[in-house]
Amino acid sequence: MPEIGQIPDAMRDAVDAAKRRVAELHAELPRWGLVAWTAGNVSERVSGEGEHPDVLVIKPSGVSYDDLDPDAMVVCDLNGELIEGGRSPSSDTAAHAYVYRHMPDVHGVVHTHSTYATAWAARGEEIPCVLTMMGDEFGGPIPVGPFAVIGDDSIGQGIVETLRDHRSTAVLMQNHGPFTIGATGRAAVKTAVLLEEVAKTVHVTRQLGEPIPIPQEKIDSLYRRYQTVYGQR
Amino acid sequence: MPEIGQIPDAMRDAVDAAKRRVAELHAELPRWGLVAWTAGNVSERVSGEGEHPDVLVIKPSGVSYDDLDPDAMVVCDLNGELIEGGRSPSSDTAAHAYVYRHMPDVHGVVHTHSTYATAWAARGEEIPCVLTMMGDEFGGPIPVGPFAVIGDDSIGQGIVETLRDHRSTAVLMQNHGPFTIGATGRAAVKTAVLLEEVAKTVHVTRQLGEPIPIPQEKIDSLYRRYQTVYGQR
Amino acid sequence: MPEIGQIPDAMRDAVDAAKRRVAELHAELPRWGLVAWTAGNVSERVSGEGEHPDVLVIKPSGVSYDDLDPDAMVVCDLNGELIEGGRSPSSDTAAHAYVYRHMPDVHGVVHTHSTYATAWAARGEEIPCVLTMMGDEFGGPIPVGPFAVIGDDSIGQGIVETLRDHRSTAVLMQNHGPFTIGATGRAAVKTAVLLEEVAKTVHVTRQLGEPIPIPQEKIDSLYRRYQTVYGQR
């Protein structure tokens, strides 16, 4: 196990920049109503330099969103062991670390218990793709991952196995809540925000009847277009 | 296609004033809970001077609501081609432009995916006029427009064909979300806010039973009165 | 009709104090989520001095909640005619004025279209008293008033006839929305806030089953106690 303080010099700037971004991104979770009290977390991968392996930056466990400045963030290796930081890492760190170990393109992971996404998860029901915004962002339904409890790799495994061959960058872990992944921490946070929005909108839709399905080829075309064209180049 | 920077001198002040208003009006969308992340946009028409044609001012694509100052706004011609601005226009610009080309009295357009309005849209169901506030503002039910995907003029056509002979200044594009129009950008934003409010209130009403209908002649009288008397002269 | 500027000297301080209070109380409406855009209003009665009759202070029509400072408030006589102010009074002024003319103990009136209260109103269904907080505050169910449209005294009459012999200080005007009354403007605003809270809580209760009734004698005892004991003496 690495000792505290072992961040290599070559990675110091990148780690400090990630701490600033991760601290800032945590503020987006209460802002968009995704978390109650301290129940949610954002992490970012920092790529290793030379012989040094990748690390991840995440929020400490059980700490108020008011107290999240960059220096409070903790750094762990990709087995979830603490490398730097005055507090214990989030109790979900093992799941984040597992995702980074097994999905090399993922550089950001977010976990929340956002209300509507968690409600679909508690019924073990995927969210059908009945909104153009879902076609754009997720390219199809939001899948459900297995029931798994904290304490070993089963949450991380469930996330990776569900998302590996799926367009969706969000998974609803059964009876638990959503995890989202992205090419950056910011992208994973954006996905968490849009996931809750579509989870709520489709819920509200179905409260008074059935949504009109969108044909698969339209979903495909929305998804392809959005992944190529949207946003600033 | 016009080159960047071709705003005629005679229109410069009007364009700059529109940029300030449009930037400010975007802040109303998160304030009233109409948008998640960057998913919504407001535009205004600026009338042409002399030989110069009308242009429109809109937000750039995929940019955070925190970063919207007047200088970030972009200017397009009424075919949706960029005239001025450092970033790509919103991916919904073609729909806004189509509306301005075909509805000369419209000077403001707003598009959101606000939750309750979008839920009605996902069921393809119009919102019945069962509130006096709906009689005042919309003069009847809120209609549903066709399913159409981004990429050509079909969204703009759907909006114009649905609203052209309708009292309502709001349309629910099927599986997509609402578009609202107005004599100003501010009026279109107001309509977007009130639309979501009535979409939610009628939804909540119907969750526990059926609303009492309002007789058509009462709706007519509310609408006529409100269009003539309300607000400051 | 009184000319603009006819506030008697003896009433000037009381009118100015009421303008400050009414401006401040309007800020409570968006704060507690009771209004969308400008759709809500608060008024206060100012008692006449000597030969001078009572007047009322209310917000002008169609003005943003950001622009509500004391000087923007308008003063009307109890027939709803403008006495002082640079803008037209709220279009609901006639209803407020009717209440003041017929209920001499009422010194504050509030009107909103708050979502859940309006949903009960749209079904024409009273809110049953199944919460101790409702027993405390309202002493029984929240009654429904008749359908009435703006333009004559029918809204005011509906409010007064419904509330005159009722413990409740709130009425749900059918297809329209709630009006609340109080011994002060602040009391009427408090009632509007608590009304929406109980309207939502009982709605949510009934979405998954039936509430347990509270026996009438318990409601009576809650109501008597609360009206005598609660708050600061």
Added chain:
Amino acid sequence: MPEIGQIPDAMRDAVDAAKRRVAELHAELPRWGLVAWTAGNVSERVSGEGEHPDVLVIKPSGVSYDDLDPDAMVVCDLNGELIEGGRSPSSDTAAHAYVYRHMPDVHGVVHTHSTYATAWAARGEEIPCVLTMMGDEFGGPIPVGPFAVIGDDSIGQGIVETLRDHRSTAVLMQNHGPFTIGATGRAAVKTAVLLEEVAKTVHVTRQLGEPIPIPQEKIDSLYRRYQTVYGQR
């Protein structure tokens, strides 16, 4: 009954620190959407020194959340009688005091009428444990306490009898609302926030079907782990 001002010198610092904490904790109630107007309260026990008995610090009755500074807080003995403070204590003080008298490990009590928790209470229905977050925090379902009205010890008794042999630190008092307890005021506030979150999530879950049950042994393991491992040591 102690006279006003009888806080022993040996307890002065502890009482003043509790006043600061309790004032600050009240601000969490509107922040997390748990209260309308003034309808909620937080208290803390201050342990007695030497011969002096324990006291409790609580908010005064019917006072706005804007006016809650530490000096406004009142101190009562564990029979709920005022010891120090310029205003009457909260009308729920007797219930808080009863809990402190009968549950010596409890140092914080919170009462709200938060919407979703109160809706379960109005149906007299416990919240089933179908979320891992509920397993963590509550170790099982949230129980319902008896119907009881203010005025004697029956509310306090109902809380204590329901929670004494229960893992849950929250009780839904029938037709009334939730009370939560904790080892500190902050812990009881955290529980009130998470209670409303799970009350809402399970409500939303059941609106469209049935949640998947979590096996009892998994709940046990979540609860044991969370009570031992979570947060900072």
